[in-house]
Amino acid sequence: MSIAGLIAALILAGAGVRGGRLLSRAAQDVSVGSSPLPFSEGERLVYQARYSKLIFSAVVGRLTFTFGRSSERPLLGVYHLRAEAVSEGALMTLLGMRVEDVFESFVDPKDFGVLRTRKHLAEGEKRSFHLALFDRANASVTTIVRDLTKPADPPRVKENAARPWVQDILSGIYYVRMQPLVPGSVLRFPVSDEGETYDLEIRVHEVEEVETPRGRVSALKIEPLVFGPGRLIRREGEMFVWLSADERRVPVLARVRGGFGTIQVQLIEDEPGAAAITSSEPRGGDARPRP
Numbered sequence: 001m002s003i004a005g006l007i008a009a010l011i012l013a014g015a016g017v018r019g020g021r022l023l024s025r026a027a028q029d030v031s032v033g034s035s036p037l038p039f040s041e042g043e044r045l046v047y048q049a050r051y052s053k054l055i056f057s058a059v060v061g062r063l064t065f066t067f068g069r070s071s072e073r074p075l076l077g078v079y080h081l082r083a084e085a086v087s088e089g090a091l092m093t094l095l096g097m098r099v100e101d102v103f104e105s106f107v108d109p110k111d112f113g114v115l116r117t118r119k120h121l122a123e124g125e126k127r128s129f130h131l132a133l134f135d136r137a138n139a140s141v142t143t144i145v146r147d148l149t150k151p152a153d154p155p156r157v158k159e160n161a162a163r164p165w166v167q168d169i170l171s172g173i174y175y176v177r178m179q180p181l182v183p184g185s186v187l188r189f190p191v192s193d194e195g196e197t198y199d200l201e202i203r204v205h206e207v208e209e210v211e212t213p214r215g216r217v218s219a220l221k222i223e224p225l226v227f228g229p230g231r232l233i234r235r236e237g238e239m240f241v242w243l244s245a246d247e248r249r250v251p252v253l254a255r256v257r258g259g260f261g262t263i264q265v266q267l268i269e270d271e272p273g274a275a276a277i278t279s280s281e282p283r284g285g286d287a288r289p290r291p
Helices: 003-011 090-095 171-177
Strands: 036-040 044-053 056-069 079-087 100-107 114-123 126-135 140-147 156-161 186-193 196-212 215-224 237-244 251-258 261-271 276-278
Touching: 036 171, 056 090, 100 171, 156 196, 171 186, 196 237, 196 251, 215 251
Parallel strands: none
Antiparallel strands: 036 276, 044 056, 044 261, 056 079, 079 100, 100 114, 114 126, 126 140, 140 156, 186 196, 196 215, 215 237, 237 251, 251 261
């Protein structure tokens, strides 16, 4: 995995679990609620990513997240989540590692289940388009992948079994923000990426004081389990994310360490958006579709 790819995985809180354990059933503790969502339409979060090893340290990227409603048919009015990952800084320029990735999730407002995932990836000379269409009624997902550097080639199309309710690599971080997250507990939920469905596990630690550009803030420490055999990153390492200890649960800091060095992603801009919106399902209820 490239540094750029690792940055994207980090800021998305480890929700891309390629290489993880394939689910044989739906996760049992997924839940959404009728309480106001901790994020609002128009919310915009901007992060700066920094890579360091030994005495060397450099800015390598910027990530921007937005939350709103879709204006596209046939998904008019559903939640639209968007993340842009762009390389920046002298190191990335020197290495010729130009990254311009866009991730989009279209999510059902009733239970926050993913309906469609779309990615436009541009990393160096590579250009690709990825689309995942979820058929929740039949518990399946159709993936379409096109190599944009070979426009004459047909797209790769594949249909896989899925769960009736899943998250993807982007919506997962928003779903985590919706949960109670009691220190000492473990959060588990199904995640689909590139047509495969896996079980993501997140350990919830204690509230800590962390430094941010706005000063010290109280933040809840969580640990997405993405390192080790059978997980997203097979080498040894550790990943932690800190969420603001308030009703919004904004990710303010993320850090990953391993033999490759350390990558730290820090919130630098926060636009809360409009008034809070409410999911139509009861808090703590079954997030899977009703008959």
